[in-house]
Amino acid sequence: MNEDLHRHLDGELPLEGLGEDARREAEAWESLLKTFRTETTPGKAMPWLETSVMAEIEALPAPGAFQRAVSWLIHPQPVRISPLMVGVAAAALAAVLLVGRPGFGPGAPGPAPAGTGATPAALNPGQGDPVVLVQFALEAPGASSVAVAGDFDGWKGSNVLSDPDGDGIWTGRIPVKPGVHAYMFLVDGSTWMTDPRADRYQEDGFGNRNAILAVTGPAA
């Protein structure tokens, strides 16, 4: 094959730029390539491919901690840390420091370590069953309202999240009794969203999945 014919088939030289023999051969190539296109075009892969891939993926272990850590480093995401977490961490640190001091070891006489046994008032606003403040956050740019609905509020969506700085991240701390709860986000009052970051899920029987939240009681 001459170089001009290759250049034509590569799209770099118009048919008119070829000599007579090369032009005839170029036309023969077009016919052959048309046959190739016709005979090597398969049917659509869907939906069996999707079904089989997703079934195989379901049987695989969830992405590991290492993968998540790598993902976190590659794609930094906003983090919301509950004040409760800060309180617990501070209490634990204070306990460690105090235990480490002379006179505060196990069995040693003296006052109780500061912070131990203390429960932030917000964790137990009433005198009845204990409740735990759970921080929820949803990145929902463009949404006009976001609420959390779950079995803890009768699925009313009465716990509204807020986005005071307008960055599209809606947050709120919601009192929840210890136990295992199902919940979803309700966006703009009508769109139900499953939390993709939940640890566990449960089918709701209507074709959707609820996120599952396990809440343990505050330390006594």
Add this chain to the structure above:
Amino acid sequence: MNGAHSYVSVMALPAERTDAQVVRDVLAGDRDAYRLLVRRYGDVLFGHAFRMVGNHDEASDLAQRALVTGYRKLASCRDPDRVGAWLFRILSNLSKDHLRSPRRTDVSLDRLPEIPQRGGDPLEAAHRGEVRGRLQLAMGELTPEQREAFMLKHVEGRSYEEMAAVLDTSVASLKMRVHRAREVLRDLLEDFR
């Protein structure tokens, strides 16, 4: 979990999520989000696999393996905005390895003549079956790299620049493969042209 939970989720309708958002969601634990990538790229991957191996069953298996491998190794995708090209590279490598495999069957059911439909023209069906068989045999004479470059260029209609970006190789190298493939096919399919 001792009473505190922090949830950060991405809200967007599935069809509106970018590839990068889907990748991030999958890596964050939303396994079902991967379905979007399967829908976006499944047909392209299956089509390319079919053109590489010429057999529906083998192409199905390759496309599925590429997508499952993609899921398992998603954290190593360096450019989530171009996850489609990354999946294509996985399929490309699997397909070429498959073609080099000594255990690969030489006879494909897809190469056999079609059974004519009731009322169809049996001569036409037989002719098409023969044409398909000849094309497959001719393609079998190409190296996997030549075959891939030829199919991408002339059947899938990609530019050399696109091919170079997807396959992570140079335009000059791809041109050489396509030119060589033409030379081989020209000799084998002389009577078809």
